[in-house]
C-alpha cells in the first residue's frame with residue numbers, strides 16, 4: 162500500500178464563544194501577541210450592531226482603530242481593504258459573510274493576521290480558509306487561510322434574523338452528504354478519517370439538538386456556532402473543503418452562477434442535501450424534518466427559485482469542479498430527476 166503524503170494544517174489559534182465575549186477582545190489580542198494598529202471591516206448594518214462597540218473596546222485596550230464600511234464582497238472592495246495594509250497590524254472582519262470574506266482574503270494577500278467576528282451563524286465561512294469574492298458579478302471561492310481567532314458573541318448572534326440561523330443549519334446538515342460523497346472516492350489521497358468524523362459529529366449534534374435551535378435560545382445558537390466552527394476546523398484538518406462540501410454544494414454553486422436571485426448559501430446546500438441523501442439511500446426525511454423545524458426551505462417554492470432552474474442545477478452541477486466526485490456525478494439524469502420529484506423538492 163502506498164503511504165499518504167505528508168500534510169500540514171493551519172487552524173485558528175483561539176476560538177472564543179459565548180454571550181458578551183466581545184468585551185474580551187483586547188485580552189484576546191494580547192494573548193495572541195498581535196501589535197497595535199487595527200482595521201475593522203464591516204458593513205453599515207454590522208457597524209451599528211457591534212462595530213462601534215468593538216472599536217470602543219479595542220481603543221480602550223490601546224489599539225488605534227480604523228474602520229472601512231464595505232458595500233459588497235467584490236474585487237474592487239478587496240482592493241480598498243488591501244490599500245490600508247501598510248498602516249495596520251491586524252484586521253477584524255465583522256459580519257455575516259461579506260466583511261469576513263474581504264478581511265480574510267485581504268489578510269491572506271497582505272500577510273496580516275485576521276480576527277473573525279460573526280454577527281450571524283448562516284454558514285461555516287467565518288472559521289474556514291476560503292473566501293467568497295465576487296468577480297464580474299458572480300461569486301468565486303478563493304483560497305486564503307483561517308482566521309487567527311474567532312470571537313463569536315452569542316448574545317449578538319441570537320439577535321440576527323431567524324432566517325440566517327436556518328441557513329446555518331442547512332450548511333451544517335450538508336456535512337452529512339458531503340462526507341458520503343467524499344467516501345465515494347475514499348481511496349483518494351485526500352480522505353481523512355478524523356476530518357470526516359468531526360464534520361459528521363458537528364452535524365449530528367445540531368440535528369439532535371434541533372429543538373433548542375428552533376426556539377432560538379442562546380444555547381441553541383451556540384450549538385450551531387460551535388458546529389460551524391468545527392466544520393471549518395474539519396476542512397483545515399483535511400486541507401480541503403471536502404468534509405463540508407459535496408454534491409449539495411456544487412448544486413448551490415451552480416445556482417449562484419446561473420440564477421439572478423439565488424437564495425442563501427446554507428438554504429441552497431440544505432435543500433441540496435435532501436436530494437443527495439435520497440440518492441445515497443440514507444435518511445433524507447430526517448434532513449427535511451430538521452430543516453423544516455427551523456423554517457429553512459425544503460422545496461423550490463420555499464427557496465424562491467423556479468423549479469426548472471432547480472432541476473437544471475441538480476442535473477448540471479457535475480459541471481462545477483468536475484474533478485470533485487459526488488453522487489450527482491455518478492448518477493444518471495433520469496435517477497436524479499426521480500429523486501428531485503420523490504423528495505418533493507419540486508412537484
Ligand SMILES: [Zn+2]
Nearest residue numbers: 284285332430
Ligand atoms: Zn457551505
